[in-house]
Amino acid sequence: MNLDDRVPEAPIEHMWSTHKEHLRLVGPRTRPHYRVIVVGTGLAGASAAASMAAMGYHVECFCFQDSPRRAHSIAAQGGINAAKDYRNDGDSVHRLFYDTQKGGDYRSREANVWRLAELSASIIDQAVAQGVPFAREYGGLLANRSFGGVLVERTFYCRGETGQQLLLGACSALAQQIHDGNVKMHTRTELLDVVIVDGRARGIVVRDLVTGEIRSHAAEAVVLATGGYSNVYYLSTNAKGCNVTATWRAHKRGAGFANPCYNQIHPTCIPVSSEHQAKLTLMSESLRNDGRIWVPRNEGETRSPGEIPEQDRYYYLEERYPRFGNLVPRDVASRNAKNVCDDGLGVGPSRLGVYLDFRDAISDHGHEVIGARYENLFAMYERITGESPWKTPMRIYPAPHYTMGGLWVDYNLMTTLPGLFAVGEANFSDHGANRLGASSMMQCLADGYFIIPITIGDYLSRHPYGDIDTSHAAFADAEREARGRIERLLAIDGSTTVESLHRELGRLMWDHCGIARSEDGLREALARIPELRDRFWNDLRIVGGAAGINQSLEHAGRLADFLEFAELMCRDALQRDESCGCHFREEHQTEEGEALRDDVNFSHVTVWEHTGENVEPKMHEEPLSFEALPLAQRNYKT
Amino acid sequence: MKFRLRIWKQASGDAAGAFSDYEVDGISPETSFLEMIDTLNERLTERGEEAVAFESDCREGICGMCSMVINGQPHGPLPGTTTCQLYMRHFDDGQPITIEPWRSGAFPVLRDLMVDRSAFDRILESGGYVTVHSGPKPEPNANPIDPEVAEESLDAACCIGCGACVAACPNGAAMLFTAAKVSHLGLLPQGQPERWERVQNMVEQMEEEGFGSCRNYAECEAACPKEISIKFIGRLNRDYLRALREPIDRHGPMDSQ
Numbered sequence: 101m102n103l104d105d106r107v108p109e110a111p112i113e114h115m116w117s118t119h120k121e122h123l124r125l126v127g128p129r130t131r132p133h134y135r136v137i138v139v140g141t142g143l144a145g146a147s148a149a150a151s152m153a154a155m156g157y158h159v160e161c162f163c164f165q166d167s168p169r170r171a172h173s174i175a176a177q178g179g180i181n182a183a184k185d186y187r188n189d190g191d192s193v194h195r196l197f198y199d200t201q202k203g204g205d206y207r208s209r210e211a212n213v214w215r216l217a218e219l220s221a222s223i224i225d226q227a228v229a230q231g232v233p234f235a236r237e238y239g240g241l242l243a244n245r246s247f248g249g250v251l252v253e254r255t256f257y258c259r260g261e262t263g264q265q266l267l268l269g270a271c272s273a274l275a276q277q278i279h280d281g282n283v284k285m286h287t288r289t290e291l292l293d294v295v296i297v298d299g300r301a302r303g304i305v306v307r308d309l310v311t312g313e314i315r316s317h318a319a320e321a322v323v324l325a326t327g328g329y330s331n332v333y334y335l336s337t338n339a340k341g342c343n344v345t346a347t348w349r350a351h352k353r354g355a356g357f358a359n360p361c362y363n364q365i366h367p368t369c370i371p372v373s374s375e376h377q378a379k380l381t382l383m384s385e386s387l388r389n390d391g392r393i394w395v396p397r398n399e400g401e402t403r404s405p406g407e408i409p410e411q412d413r414y415y416y417l418e419e420r421y422p423r424f425g426n427l428v429p430r431d432v433a434s435r436n437a438k439n440v441c442d443d444g445l446g447v448g449p450s451r452l453g454v455y456l457d458f459r460d461a462i463s464d465h466g467h468e469v470i471g472a473r474y475e476n477l478f479a480m481y482e483r484i485t486g487e488s489p490w491k492t493p494m495r496i497y498p499a500p501h502y503t504m505g506g507l508w509v510d511y512n513l514m515t516t517l518p519g520l521f522a523v524g525e526a527n528f529s530d531h532g533a534n535r536l537g538a539s540s541m542m543q544c545l546a547d548g549y550f551i552i553p554i555t556i557g558d559y560l561s562r563h564p565y566g567d568i569d570t571s572h573a574a575f576a577d578a579e580r581e582a583r584g585r586i587e588r589l590l591a592i593d594g595s596t597t598v599e600s601l602h603r604e605l606g607r608l609m610w611d612h613c614g615i616a617r618s619e620d621g622l623r624e625a626l627a628r629i630p631e632l633r634d635r636f637w638n639d640l641r642i643v644g645g646a647a648g649i650n651q652s653l654e655h656a657g658r659l660a661d662f663l664e665f666a667e668l669m670c671r672d673a674l675q676r677d678e679s680c681g682c683h684f685r686e687e688h689q690t691e692e693g694e695a696l697r698d699d700v701n702f703s704h705v706t707v708w709e710h711t712g713e714n715v716e717p718k719m720h721e722e723p724l725s726f727e728a729l730p731l732a733q734r735n736y737k738t
Numbered sequence: 739m740k741f742r743l744r745i746w747k748q749a750s751g752d753a754a755g756a757f758s759d760y761e762v763d764g765i766s767p768e769t770s771f772l773e774m775i776d777t778l779n780e781r782l783t784e785r786g787e788e789a790v791a792f793e794s795d796c797r798e799g800i801c802g803m804c805s806m807v808i809n810g811q812p813h814g815p816l817p818g819t820t821t822c823q824l825y826m827r828h829f830d831d832g833q834p835i836t837i838e839p840w841r842s843g844a845f846p847v848l849r850d851l852m853v854d855r856s857a858f859d860r861i862l863e864s865g866g867y868v869t870v871h872s873g874p875k876p877e878p879n880a881n882p883i884d885p886e887v888a889e890e891s892l893d894a895a896c897c898i899g900c901g902a903c904v905a906a907c908p909n910g911a912a913m914l915f916t917a918a919k920v921s922h923l924g925l926l927p928q929g930q931p932e933r934w935e936r937v938q939n940m941v942e943q944m945e946e947e948g949f950g951s952c953r954n955y956a957e958c959e960a961a962c963p964k965e966i967s968i969k970f971i972g973r974l975n976r977d978y979l980r981a982l983r984e985p986i987d988r989h990g991p992m993d994s995q
Contacts, residue, residue, distance in 0.1 A: 147872070150872070151871075151872035154871045154872065155871075165795060165801075165803065166793070166803070166854070166855060166856070167802075167855065167856070167858065167859050167899065168859075169802070169859075169862075169899055170795055170796075170801040170802060170803050170899075172795070172796060172801070174796065174800050174801050174802075174898075175796045175798055175800050175801065186879065222874060222875070224878060225874070225875035225876065225877065225878055226870070226872060226873075226875055228875070228878035228928070229868065229870045229875040229876075229878075229928060230867070230868055230870055230928070231868045231891075231922065231923050231926050231928045231929050233888045233889075233891040233892040233895055233922070233926065234888070235885070235888070236882075236883055236884070236885035236888045237885065238885060239882060240882025240883050240884055240885065241879045241882055242878060242879060243885075258892055258895075259892065259896075261800065261896060263800075264800055264896065264898075265892070265895060265896075268895065271862075272862065272866055272867035272868070273867060273870070273872075275859070275862045275863040275866060275867055276863070276867045276869065278859075278863050279863040279864065285859075287856065287859075310848055339795040339796040339797070339801060340794055340795055340796075340797060341795050373768040374766045374768040374769050374773070375766075376765075376766070376769055376773050376776065376777050377769075377770075377773060378770075378772070378773050378776050378797065379797040379798075381797075381798045382798070479818070480798070480799065480823070483799075483816070483819055483823045483825075484770075484823065484825070486825070486827060549872040550872065550873075553872060595784070597780045597783045597784060599776065599779075599780050600780065641783055641784070641786075642783075643782075643783050643786060643787065643788050643789065644788055644789075648749075648750060648849070649750075649791050649848060649849040649852065651789065651791055652783060652789060
């Protein structure tokens, strides 16, 4: 497996400009001849499709939702980082690079992180030009707030619905390109496979979710913008439809999968309340700007939170991390919440929850100021739980949220499969072992607006256009396989529902490959996943057929891929015999319970190669270098 | 808790539909409305019956996918709330619940509770954007925007495109949806150059899609899960009339003296 990262030889601050100067281009007259497929219409997909179409490429864009605007980027709440230094608080490209690299626990490729920081400011410029109504100061200038893991205020926001506004901005650009005929949009269409011809990605096989038709599309390049795989846990903050199918199918066709065990458990989510719960809801991390996190100091506390006096409240983050306080990075906040609950200090009916309290913020700043910041989040919390954060503290608990792992990509965002690109959360590139808040949208839009439109030209310029169409035998073969899988699913005719098997997989993954992992737990998961897979393939019940709308069939196809992927995730977590960022191996912690890295043996990206069904995958390494920022133990205390 | 459900079942867009009756019991008050239907569907599947097809994705009230008329009200009884954010504690034990899809000629039923809302996308495609290509842009703080204006723009921009406004309107009008997008961009300096063309194109597309006309019933505002105000419809009408009345002058006022 070729893991040439294609990072140019240059000082880090000049890498991207040097690289761009040396990339081959496709001329404007030629671009319309090149067909590019974009799968997914979240921030990365919509911005990539719109940008490439505006340059003149012939873009075909796909999403499984009924409209591109519904992709799950829409649900991002808190904000987007940019090194604008509007607050005059010492921010810079270097500072954003430093925060991101440190936040990721030194498991990212430096060149990519620097580029992300470098492009961050242009994203804000682009979004404002599109009409994204960011929050403003009284004087009309852009407002900022702070997020976890940093000591500056560089986060731009639109109330608690920043993702919605940024996605509507990207989708409006996409809508224009659809209107002008430069993008052919296929909604309610799901990718089932990637088609390879002569070692290059040349198209995809899809299922029309309304008619059930299986068909193919050919192109000169395929861009996957299909998001992350947190739904492997069944309960996560992801949308119900989010799935690993596109990246997993690409992996099985030859794309290397990097760091699958890196997944972020977000600290501020509404705790699980019922057994039939289908989804967890995130409460924006921005709440940690003003909310104070605490639990009762004594086990068995029975008083309501308002009655517990100051001396009996344990503000554990403020006490343990005086410098960052409630704004420690997500992995640290989640782990500490789990620890206090493990110690029996948890609150709420399940005892799996901690308080996020706005009492002091309301009395310091007043109802109006806090309302302007969080009104819609408070309302959302109250709708879901029936409790008002104005009167009683929120209860929160960590939940699976974001996956730093994904398809391995080089500096051009191309996977190990030539012609197949991955952008946004679908790739692995920028967040190391832990993503900082307000960085995911930044990465999606950097990839989509500014990187892929340029780097894809370098690849396309080296290849002819229009030389094959879907009549090529490879498409017929891939379609046949896809139909075969659907027929096989429908033929099982067992007795267990997809939903219950997915819930079981989720439980298993949460217990053994969640906030904390251990060798024993991972080995047990690795033994039980194949059993679960057997039950799936022998006892699944799907009612209805392959034609027309069949939501159980859609879910079953996605779960089939999760059941294979989960094994790779645990395998990766087992081999990474260190703790780093969100990957916390209980065997490896400092005396204070922090993640303890093993830089000698694990300063690399783990890239997995698929070698066949029921054959152990092959492991490769991309060594990481730390030239711009020397390795250090993370410290959020002093 | 226990509920008697009457749910619209329709095999496909061409097929005739009818209500089917179901009962679900053992539902905890902390269950969301959609989880209640998930539970029903699991039980139906276990019995070998076809599940009720319905749409949902984010389940946190922002994607705009869920679309059910519950006891005659789009998104159910709670103001400012999408179906996915309704909880069974908002209903009485034993209460009969009737569930229908959005009913509008411009939103054809695809199956059971799923409808085709692509008409909304075509309205956006006809002009719901500011023409900007990706690439270097001017420094945004060079052009301050009154925070009140930005906030009002966001009040309109927060539309989730669910279609409850259409489902609630006796005329099946899409005025609130269209007005929200027109106002979001029309309020901001970035939206000015295309303001008059935009409103004309979007209104024309809206009419072409077969949505009805606004008669100020204001049902749309009452049903909107984001509580978008009908004042934006007034704004849309003003902009539209002005766009019709005044020819678009691309040169701007010129005074040689």
